[in-house]
Amino acid sequence: MSSETLTPNERIIVALDVADLDEARGLVTKLGGSVGVYKIGLELIYRGGLAFAEELANEGHRVFLDAKLLDIEATVERATAAIAMTGAHFLTVHATDRKTLDAAVRGRGDSALKLLGVTVLTNLDRSDLSEQGIEMPPLALVQERARLAQDSGFDGVVASGKEAGALHERLRNFVIVTPGIRPAGAATHDQTRVVTPADAIGAGAHYLVVGRPITRASDPRAAAEAIAAEIAKAAG
């Protein structure tokens, strides 16, 4: 990775994909210090999630705003600057083109906000890309966009467990955040290409995004600790 060394617990990003802020606050309380980062996605952002992000950051928590920005440069720049003011630690931006990436880097300014590129959404396959006029295998496009993000000054990318290995080999000092994590034997829900925590760490992921295996567990804290133990073993 780069400058900081993370504990296994700090490498877990829990996706707060819940119906409302009360439920999100309840989870944060239950989890205590067992995870490193709280991810607030589009559903919660539009239900008071930005103020909640600020509240969590003020309490000393790390927050990941999964806002997946994409717009004209002036808008991306100002939105990134506004998000930086919440004290969030990570923000996602679509890594489709240089103008968007450069605008986010300008908007971040000298704040501590870390920018993560979203390369190709994992629900899109080759035929979906073809419909957009892109005749390139998804993995090649992921690599090209990840390189563009790094060249622009981004800190990392969100990448599936299947992509993480290829990116890790080519991009040094670039943070890889991997969702679609399922401990062995856990329900896959609607995820089709899941990897275990150990496999993701083995492929080079620095952070793991985990939602339902933690948030829907009868004991979320115990579920997070079990994943941390698996990370520790794999990273060992």
Ligand code: C5P
């Ligand atoms: O509950 P689960 O562990 O499947 O949640 C995964 C989280 O990671 C969700 O917030 C989802 O939006 C996010 N994500 C994903 N796959 C991607 C990018 C983000 O599952 N390719």
